[in-house]
Amino acid sequence: MGCDTRTSTSAAPAEYRDLFQEFKGQEGELITILVRVQERFGYISEESLKQISRFLKLSENQIFGVASFFSKFRFDAPGTTSIKVCMGTACHVHGGSQLSDAVGWRLGINFGQASRDGRFDFQRVNCIGACALAPVVVVNEQVHARAMVTSMQELLESHE
Amino acid sequence: MSEPTAITLTIDNRTLTAHKGQTLLEVARANGIEIPTLCFLEGLSPHGGCRMCIVEVEGVRNLPTACTTPAEDGMIVRTRTAQIEAQRADILQLFLSEHTSSCLVCDEKTECKEFMPTIRKAGVTTGCRYCPKDGQCELQAVTEKMGITNIDYPIAYRGLRVETEDPFYDRDYNLCILCGRCVRMCQEVRTANVLAYKNRGRKAIIGPAFKRTHLEAGCEFCGACVAVCPTGSLREKARAWEGKPEREEITTCTFCGVGCQLRLLVKGDRVIGSLPAEDALVNRGQLCVKGRFCNTELVNGHQRIRNPYAMEGDIPKEISWEHAAALAAEQLSVCAPEDFAMLASSNLCTEDLYIAQKFTRVAMKSNQVDTTARTFYGGAFNAYLDLMALGVPLSAVHEADLLLAVGLDSRFGRSVVGVALRGAVKRGAKVVSIHPRSHSYSLFADPWIQPRPGEEAGILEDLAHAVKAGESSPNPEVDRAAQLLKAAQRPIILLGSEFMQYTSASRVLDAVRALARALGAGVMPLPPQNNLQGSLLAGAYPELLPGGAALADAAQRTRMEAVWGAGLPTELGDWNAWSLPEGKRTKVLYLLGELPPQGPKPADFLIFQNIYPPAGFSVPDLVLPAAASTEVDGTFVNGEGRIQPVRRAVAPPGNARPDWEILCHIARKMGVPGFDFKNVTEIREEMAHLIEVYREDGEEDGARRPRPYSGTGRLSATVCPLPEVSGAGEFLLTVNAVEHIHRGFPLSAWVEGSKALLTEGLLEINPADATEAGICQGDSLAVSVGNIEHVWPAKLFRDQPRGTLNASLREWATFSPNPLPVRIRKAHV
Numbered sequence A: 001m002g003c004d005t006r007t008s009t010s011a012a013p014a015e016y017r018d019l020f021q022e023f024k025g026q027e028g029e030l031i032t033i034l035v036r037v038q039e040r041f042g043y044i045s046e047e048s049l050k051q052i053s054r055f056l057k058l059s060e061n062q063i064f065g066v067a068s069f070f071s072k073f074r075f076d077a078p079g080t081t082s083i084k085v086c087m088g089t090a091c092h093v094h095g096g097s098q099l100s101d102a103v104g105w106r107l108g109i110n111f112g113q114a115s116r117d118g119r120f121d122f123q124r125v126n127c128i129g130a131c132a133l134a135p136v137v138v139v140n141e142q143v144h145a146r147a148m149v150t151s152m153q154e155l156l157e158s159h160e
Numbered sequence B: 001m002s003e004p005t006a007i008t009l010t011i012d013n014r015t016l017t018a019h020k021g022q023t024l025l026e027v028a029r030a031n032g033i034e035i036p037t038l039c040f041l042e043g044l045s046p047h048g049g050c051r052m053c054i055v056e057v058e059g060v061r062n063l064p065t066a067c068t069t070p071a072e073d074g075m076i077v078r079t080r081t082a083q084i085e086a087q088r089a090d091i092l093q094l095f096l097s098e099h100t101s102s103c104l105v106c107d108e109k110t111e112c113k114e115f116m117p118t119i120r121k122a123g124v125t126t127g128c129r130y131c132p133k134d135g136q137c138e139l140q141a142v143t144e145k146m147g148i149t150n151i152d153y154p155i156a157y158r159g160l161r162v163e164t165e166d167p168f169y170d171r172d173y174n175l176c177i178l179c180g181r182c183v184r185m186c187q188e189v190r191t192a193n194v195l196a197y198k199n200r201g202r203k204a205i206i207g208p209a210f211k212r213t214h215l216e217a218g219c220e221f222c223g224a225c226v227a228v229c230p231t232g233s234l235r236e237k238a239r240a241w242e243g244k245p246e247r248e249e250i251t252t253c254t255f256c257g258v259g260c261q262l263r264l265l266v267k268g269d270r271v272i273g274s275l276p277a278e279d280a281l282v283n284r285g286q287l288c289v290k291g292r293f294c295n296t297e298l299v300n301g302h303q304r305i306r307n308p309y310a311m312e313g314d315i316p317k318e319i320s321w322e323h324a325a326a327l328a329a330e331q332l333s334v335c336a337p338e339d340f341a342m343l344a345s346s347n348l349c350t351e352d353l354y355i356a357q358k359f360t361r362v363a364m365k366s367n368q369v370d371t372t373a374r375t376f377y378g379g380a381f382n383a384y385l386d387l388m389a390l391g392v393p394l395s396a397v398h399e400a401d402l403l404l405a406v407g408l409d410s411r412f413g414r415s416v417v418g419v420a421l422r423g424a425v426k427r428g429a430k431v432v433s434i435h436p437r438s439h440s441y442s443l444f445a446d447p448w449i450q451p452r453p454g455e456e457a458g459i460l461e462d463l464a465h466a467v468k469a470g471e472s473s474p475n476p477e478v479d480r481a482a483q484l485l486k487a488a489q490r491p492i493i494l495l496g497s498e499f500m501q502y503t504s505a506s507r508v509l510d511a512v513r514a515l516a517r518a519l520g521a522g523v524m525p526l527p528p529q530n531n532l533q534g535s536l537l538a539g540a541y542p543e544l545l546p547g548g549a550a551l552a553d554a555a556q557r558t559r560m561e562a563v564w565g566a567g568l569p570t571e572l573g574d575w576n577a578w579s580l581p582e583g584k585r586t587k588v589l590y591l592l593g594e595l596p597p598q599g600p601k602p603a604d605f606l607i608f609q610n611i612y613p614p615a616g617f618s619v620p621d622l623v624l625p626a627a628a629s630t631e632v633d634g635t636f637v638n639g640e641g642r643i644q645p646v647r648r649a650v651a652p653p654g655n656a657r658p659d660w661e662i663l664c665h666i667a668r669k670m671g672v673p674g675f676d677f678k679n680v681t682e683i684r685e686e687m688a689h690l691i692e693v694y695r696e697d698g699e700e701d702g703a704r705r706p707r708p709y710s711g712t713g714r715l716s717a718t719v720c721p722l723p724e725v726s727g728a729g730e731f732l733l734t735v736n737a738v739e740h741i742h743r744g745f746p747l748s749a750w751v752e753g754s755k756a757l758l759t760e761g762l763l764e765i766n767p768a769d770a771t772e773a774g775i776c777q778g779d780s781l782a783v784s785v786g787n788i789e790h791v792w793p794a795k796l797f798r799d800q801p802r803g804t805l806n807a808s809l810r811e812w813a814t815f816s817p818n819p820l821p822v823r824i825r826k827a828h829v
Helices: A014-020 A027-041 A046-056 A060-069 A089-095 A096-107 A149-158 B024-030 B082-098 B111-117 B120-128 B138-146 B181-189 B224-228 B289-300 B320-335 B349-364 B374-390 B395-399 B415-426 B456-470 B476-487 B505-517 B532-538 B554-564 B659-669 B678-692 B690-698 B767-772
Strands: A082-085 A120-125 A137-139 A143-144 B004-011 B014-019 B076-077 B169-171 B197-198 B206-208 B234-236 B246-251 B261-267 B270-276 B309-312 B316-320 B338-344 B369-371 B402-406 B429-433 B491-496 B520-523 B586-592 B603-610 B622-625 B634-637 B645-647 B731-737 B764-765 B782-783 B788-796 B804-809 B819-827
Touching: A014 A027, A014 A046, A027 A060, A027 B429, A046 A060, A060 B197, A082 B429, A096 A120, A096 A149, A137 A149, A137 B309, B004 B024, B014 B024, B014 B476, B082 B138, B111 B316, B120 B767, B181 B224, B197 B491, B206 B402, B206 B415, B224 B234, B234 B289, B246 B645, B246 B788, B261 B289, B261 B338, B270 B289, B320 B659, B338 B349, B349 B532, B349 B634, B349 B659, B349 B678, B369 B374, B374 B520, B374 B532, B395 B415, B395 B520, B402 B415, B402 B505, B402 B520, B415 B429, B429 B456, B429 B476, B456 B476, B456 B505, B476 B505, B505 B520, B532 B634, B554 B678, B634 B678, B678 B690, B764 B767, B764 B782, B767 B788
Parallel strands: A082 A120, B004 B076, B338 B369, B338 B586, B402 B429, B402 B491, B491 B520, B586 B603, B603 B622, B731 B804, B764 B788
Antiparallel strands: A082 A137, A137 A143, B004 B014, B169 B234, B197 B206, B246 B261, B261 B270, B309 B316, B309 B622, B634 B645, B731 B819, B764 B804, B782 B788, B782 B819
């Protein structure tokens, strides 16, 4: 029986209700809420945007406008294995861009994207403070020093 | 409020007085000092984004922007020094380095305008025209004024795709200078919040969230952003290459009972665009998609009828007006009063409708003249008239502290009311909305009471009860709404048409009336027919005489007989607008701006008078070309009861003529006296004898005053006369009549862009329900109850509640009762 007429207005799902508990629903809380949502879900999804919009009574477009201003917020789901290629000065000089090209070619993605199967997440970082080990690649918080294009291949395969 | 403090300051060595709170730009412009601007626009908040208005203020570091700097006492300001000019030129060049700018800095610029010489092939005949704003562009004007002929910066065109996926306007953000006028218009004035700045720095662009189209993002397509764009970035699809208009004409919009004032842009003998007029009474410089975009396309269609034609067998044959009038007169002269019927459109001017009923009553000695408003309001028509008598003007929305919207959605129609409503929320008013589906107020209505179809009357009755007797309702939202209503000082009730075709419509309206009485609240009925009041006042109904008096009203009858010099028919007749869906046949049916019903031919002789041919319907015997609303003079009476003028902006195409003129011609041909009008003023003079408000309107300062409906006659209102069916089913079907009807045609029939927005003939279903039933977008969906079955294409609509279906139809009388439990299945082709 389709007697649930309230799907379109249903109260926020439990996970959002928890999340919004500490807020009053005022416009000024938007950025903090965005930060919390990204912490909780890893990114700002269309669903998140809808829930925030209902909570703050702000249009989804305005919220997206604010969120897209900050490079911190991302709008697609992150991959499970995080790959960060350092593009700081030292790493750049030691061929960081070749490393990123290699990752990009293999996964068919660019910085800030997740691979199609959702297994890899590809980010650039600007110096992690390990310049002596350049070029550096960080896979799931583990630092790989003096990475080479050939070793990238193995590294990715080991996480597949 | 205290007088603003006067201050004195010096601009360009001139000592000027101003008052505190003015910006430097305002002071300068008030005193005839020119400062270039791009992002500044009166009515929007100062932005300071284009930095064209930089000035030098003594004692202030850097160069502040004049539009954002408040004038202070004793300020010394310079607006044109070598340094300022150099910086402005630099900034402008930075704009131009991103902007495709051959029209601005090309060497061939001057010659191009005249001879179009260029080395490129395409340019030889067309010039390099990738921007339709050439000659009307503010960036171009500023560039020319500053004399920029070269760009010293590297060219950095963005190469963005031109966005053409939305109806009515295209967006080429390569031409965008990020002045933010559209964003501020959308957020501050319209408060629709569809446009926002996205990203940052070089990647900054304007648009809705993610990569949504404007349609998906909730845009109302009011076109306000397009109108304020200083470049060719936002452009109307239909008007883009029309160039500059030659003149303008103020008139009244003909698409709904709000009656917005339009500024028609005319070039040659064509209306090329319509913009909102700065009218303080009704629309306050705003429009909805219909008034803004649909007007032009509707009146300019190449399929407009240009000449009268008669059917000779199956072949239409063009004839002269003389011949056409003779043909009509021949048929009508031998037609008995009870065999004649006229169905008029409530979109016509009051003058046309007055002549229509006079024609029926005097020439045909019959009372069988009706409009389709009868079928729209059905059994609730009298209740609606009662509410119109309680009507308050639109200005009440601007003053109210609580607004109860009943079945109102103002996204595409009446969106100026939505703007006023959102404005009310901004200044702290509360909005309570009762609507079965997600609608334009669902985000900010608090509470939004969402009845399951069929429950709405009960909820309103509960609400009225809770307000009157203080009893609490089992529904906590109704309770809360009742508390808010009781606490309100100046509540008003806005009435949309969502529930009008429901079987419970008259209960809904009675409850609204009871609620209004208990609260002392004003009611604002928002009829979708632009001249509903006019049609009632003209007497274009069998039961009503001019002035809205009852047919039996002796005083009015005496007056009419004296003015008309003819006896009046007394018989009500047994034909009215409901006879058409019932399939009743007459001898002669005169369709005045209406369409024949679907199905068999409704009369032996069918006269069809309209602006477009009746494609896809039964074939009329005589087709008469009418002039459209931009081609006639006349008046409309809007929902508030304001008599508003319609003005002739252009000549009708071919031999088309105003509706009243055609009727008078036929009457004269029949030898009936009293139809020798030369123009609408003469008709209005006669009307003034019989219709009180038109008499008042002729007096001084009566023009455009709002007057609650004053007619005393009652209609014999009928609920949908189809036999009631009953059946079980897992889906609840509601059927609504489409609101966007003009002269019988749904706007989507002749306005390309409205096909995406103003749909009709589709069955809306929740995507989850559709998936369960194995239905995809556009599949044929069979809806059945008992042994009756109807098939409509499915439209997957995420806001349609689970377990319900909704169909908006031109001929809505399909099932009775409404809403009705039905079964669905995928229809196999």
